[in-house]
Amino acid sequence: MPESPRSARREHWREIIFESETPAGRRFDVTLLWLIGLSIVCVMLESVPSIKRDYGQPLLVIEWVFTILFTLEYLTRLCVVHRPLCYARSFYGIIDVLSILPTYLIGVFPGLQALLVIRVLRMMRMFRVFKMARHVNGAELLVRALYGARAKITVFFAFMLAISVVSGTLMYLIEGPEGGFTSIPTGVYWAVVTITTLGFGDITPVTTLGRLLTSVLALTGYAVIAVPTGILTSELSKLDGDDTSDACPSCGVHGHLPDARFCRRCGAPMA
């Protein structure tokens, strides 16, 4: 099918922007990744009071430069994609808009009363972080393994929550409001902090019984971490197996190494 020069150019740009197989496409992705990273660093620096006081003006300029760059990128994406509406409503399409919108909204509604809201909106540009995930290669295997183990992981989290709720309630009864356990939700928060071996130390047991329960909970959390690890390890090894598993065309044995040229059981050449 002959293509018009314009649609060929559009297709050329689509490949650069949306695909990363060509050298130009890869260069575009890496550049974008660096720009996103830099813009996030700027937002973070702006939140430090001393930096905002001294370098507030330059940071605002940089912020607008980034916003305009990302706006141009978004418009180009809309132009070159095959089905613009489908892209605009996709997960990344929405993220792309959310990551540039806050700066414009600050420009449009420059009222004093909106200051707090603005702060919240600005932070939404942090969604740019999620854009990074798309550009990093190899994340898919992990996502597939987590997806395959989602039932077991859900059960595990439910189990952890059940233990946390019961332990938090018991600690609320044992230690009471005097020991910092002012309510059951606080106790559950403490139990989660304890069972994950986080241990902030903002709330700690003082009674003997409370300390005994804490020890049991800590040992449980310490030992039970084996569960998600065991689940994911077996899931990952399954997927690793999937990647390398071509059956021998002659004897049908599976599980060959990735670089196998001959079947290790019957010696027949692999296709």
Place this chain on the structure above:
Amino acid sequence: MPESPRSARREHWREIIFESETPAGRRFDVTLLWLIGLSIVCVMLESVPSIKRDYGQPLLVIEWVFTILFTLEYLTRLCVVHRPLCYARSFYGIIDVLSILPTYLIGVFPGLQALLVIRVLRMMRMFRVFKMARHVNGAELLVRALYGARAKITVFFAFMLAISVVSGTLMYLIEGPEGGFTSIPTGVYWAVVTITTLGFGDITPVTTLGRLLTSVLALTGYAVIAVPTGILTSELSKLDGDDTSDACPSCGVHGHLPDARFCRRCGAPMA
């Protein structure tokens, strides 16, 4: 065997309430799960002083609604089950009673002196959490893996406790009551908090020798976590094999290795 319409209806309800294979049974289980979750949230909210002051009355009403619902559920279970006494004395039968009893006891003994006891009794409704485990699918594999590894896990816990007792005693001798290590049980509590890498920081070493021992203990706990993980991972991978294997067509035994060509129990060829 022809059944009377009444026993057929009873059997129909038994399937809905006790089994989860039919769509109606699954819907019943999910509804019950949500009700249990909501009732737990209510108990948790009631324990927050500010919420209890403002919304104490509505929460009491909701509490009674839940209690009556769960009581009806318990009575229906007793009616439709084949052997009611056997169910009533089973683990879940007892949990079902314990999760509704406290509210009634508060109603029957409304004395001031019983207030503290009541608080404890109310919290027993938290046992409803354990009821959730029954309704979540897929928990069985984990339970079987933990059951299969119970001997090794017991040894591991004994080993951890032995290290904790010895380390706690040594720290009690090294740091002494001045450093917060007021007794050997306190030292053991600190050792458990340290070896599980929880690290509250309510008791910390100040002497050089104490810090050296803490470093050794922390590194031990950090490295030794590999033990339960290794145990459970190999146990889970064994059980995973069980799930994916076919039964022997001749004797029906499960759990064959993936490359099995003959049944390991009766020697019959596998299909």
Place this chain on the structure above:
Amino acid sequence: MPESPRSARREHWREIIFESETPAGRRFDVTLLWLIGLSIVCVMLESVPSIKRDYGQPLLVIEWVFTILFTLEYLTRLCVVHRPLCYARSFYGIIDVLSILPTYLIGVFPGLQALLVIRVLRMMRMFRVFKMARHVNGAELLVRALYGARAKITVFFAFMLAISVVSGTLMYLIEGPEGGFTSIPTGVYWAVVTITTLGFGDITPVTTLGRLLTSVLALTGYAVIAVPTGILTSELSKLDGDDTSDACPSCGVHGHLPDARFCRRCGAPMA
């Protein structure tokens, strides 16, 4: 070879005390285990100031009862063992003496000035904890796995120590004595506490650079825990394989399940 009745009786007792295959031997071991556990609980309780004040006298009596019992046990062991000197100089022989000696030494030197030394000596009875390990079944597999991986584990610990020393030194330079990092050893202690994700919080970074290094160190410790886990998991799975691996007498294939009666590859009966 005919044995005299006396040597037969001695051999009978030796089997009860040193072996745990016979029912009598197992019963002896379990009883001893409980006695050791109880004696440790008594020493721990004695260290709590309030309990010592109220129950000091009964605890002293119980302490002497335990010491006499363990002394009798030690003498019986010496009598019935084949080579008493060899046992007395073995690891457990020395531990057995150390676990009874302190009580006698307190009795022999009852001076005021020796009080502190006595406290140290009494605690040595905690070595009884190590005796428990001998009596718990199934610990051997773990010990063998740890022994097989000792080279890798040593390398891992050396690596962790090297990172801790370098990080601790850097933090000493970055944060300085003002931030609690009073010397390089203190910095190394902090680095060990951080890299093991223990995190007491007694010493925390306050400068931006210090917090950046802390984040890097925490992420390193978080990710690097995979190393000992990976080492031990592969070591344990190797040993698990060892346990179940009888070769098929007909075709020589290894790796059968523990309950296999027929080879899964050729169908021949297993011996």
Place this chain on the structure above:
Amino acid sequence: MPESPRSARREHWREIIFESETPAGRRFDVTLLWLIGLSIVCVMLESVPSIKRDYGQPLLVIEWVFTILFTLEYLTRLCVVHRPLCYARSFYGIIDVLSILPTYLIGVFPGLQALLVIRVLRMMRMFRVFKMARHVNGAELLVRALYGARAKITVFFAFMLAISVVSGTLMYLIEGPEGGFTSIPTGVYWAVVTITTLGFGDITPVTTLGRLLTSVLALTGYAVIAVPTGILTSELSKLDGDDTSDACPSCGVHGHLPDARFCRRCGAPMA
């Protein structure tokens, strides 16, 4: 090829210093390892104020002895190595220089104003720690496993950082400067400390929403640790296979599966 006695002697020394196959070479390495360890302990002791005051003079002498010994070692290495320039510019060549330079610089510039810089330079001798890694056997397998999994580990770290940045920003918005979250970088530092289950407790949430987010973050960090563990375990088990397999007798390729009967590269039967 006949060698001159001098080049033979040089080669003999090269083997002792650079290789560890011969008994003399192993003895040299172990001696050097101990010397490096001792010199690091000296630097650490010197940083403790009380020790520096009392033993400053002897420590300075020991420091110079170590520096001269390591200088001689470095010069000998330069003499006996085949390509001195190549060694001098290699990673370990630079480390070797950096580990002796600071002491000389303190001797050359003995000004008051340089005191702080001197302190930094002295600490650079800590790079000697890295020299230890070269001398410990068996570290290579771990390095190879980490190298093989570098893509997945990078993705994992990027994922952790993304979660930390987003969580830290959210906590900055939720808790605000009053709760210790003074800026987004501080929030990100807190998020890293929390997700790695380090939990210093220097900054802790106080609002209900903040505690809820903390619980979610802690559970995420607790479960997600399964990812690097799973990655490395499967990588190590792959490499373990490499170690135990025989080379193909025909083409010399390593890394066959345990049950291989034919070489997967050339198809020749394995012995």
